[in-house]
Amino acid sequence: MPETLLNFKYLTFDVVGTLIDFEAGIKNCLAEIAAEAGTTVDGEEALALYRDARYAPNVGLFPDDLVRVYSVIAPKLGLPAGAQYGERLRDSAASWAGFPDSRDALARLAKRFKLIAMTNARRWAFTHFSRELGEPFFAGFTADDTGVEKPDPAFFQQVFAFVERDGGSKDDILHVAQSQYHDIGVSRRLGMTNCWIQRRHAQKGYGGTIEPAEFTEPDFHFRSMAELADAVDAAAEASTTSA
Template sequence: MPLTEFKVLSFGCYGTLVDRDSGVYASLRPLLSAGDIRLSRAEVVAKFTEYEDLQLTETPRMAYSDMLAQVHRRLAAEWSVIASDDEHALFGKSAPSWPVYADAPAALQYLRRFFKLVVLSNADQATFAGSNRRLEGRFEAIFTAQELGSCKPDPQIFEQMARRLAKQGVERRQILHVAHSLRRDQAPAAACGLAFAWIDRRGQEQSGGAASEASDAPRWDFRFSNLVDMVKAHQQR
């Protein structure tokens, strides 16, 4: 099915539009320095991802800023670093400052001329709004874990999104989910019968966080190295 046959592009945000791993690593540097923790970026991001997964599973409706603060608290305990409540809270509020990928704003501006754009994120509305000020995106809907009561990689969050879009007259075959994470996005999207476009940013990364983890047998309908390539593919239709 060609790109032009889809009506809705649902985007993962952190890892796809926002450089999650770089943002996480930079925001954790004060904690790493305080404890003289000498881990590689990949190791730091992997440990963050482990605790993020755990916290999201335990508290899917928790505000993302509060969830990040709890992850920071767990990391401090893991690394035996003394950190204050203010320091936990500061990390919790860091997501809106994480850098966006340079190709994201212009690509979103182009794609919205041809598709309905929505976001499906483990973050909450307030956190995404902060990131979106940097993305300058104009989305028709923002679906969040806090609102839907489940989080990626639970297929239920994709199911809830598909049902809500169905009420707007959008069939599943008309939805293309666009994301970087195979584990958090591709596998559950496929379980719900959604097509998947893999934004394979691994060449731009230095770490192995959730964004770059592969599922056991990944399948995708489209594969692009970045959003520029996705735009070019659409232009060559």
């Protein structure tokens, strides 16, 4: 892997879907509700319905909006109605797990870079996510902090301003994310270097993430966070050997 991976001072991260397995979290909670009701749900169907409901015109901030989302998708999945179930889905975010490789990869990367979280989730949820990931972040930006959600460029501009106050620049940042729609496309338009973590490489479709209007070829492409951390370590070793 090119040693250019070592040229960055900051790694900015999408969190939900890149580091935290929100698809498994949603499917598991819905499966539990279904089991209690004596039925089952198809996980991929549930994610498709979630995706459509989540990107309706009247959405709220994530994951609070899961209360509304549940009311939309429950009838289509044959699940029981009731605000308590939507609240249960919302509250499940506090226990969503990171991908198996996330915590270790972030710990390794934090030895070389300042890690900055950029999440469309609200601050209360990010607090749980960060704890699950081992509190690896130098800074964290949430929808509560920015007042907007990605892919709004204003979210990124606030991070750029923070990095500038820290003595860096946009060129010092590698943006790491799984969402083509929320992150990879807009980061390219803003002139950032980006890294696509293709979490669903073994699955068809976009799962719970909205499909982009067009695919953006990333600067770096890995199937997992572990692959990114391995590539950084390999680049560092190669640099030391050639010195």
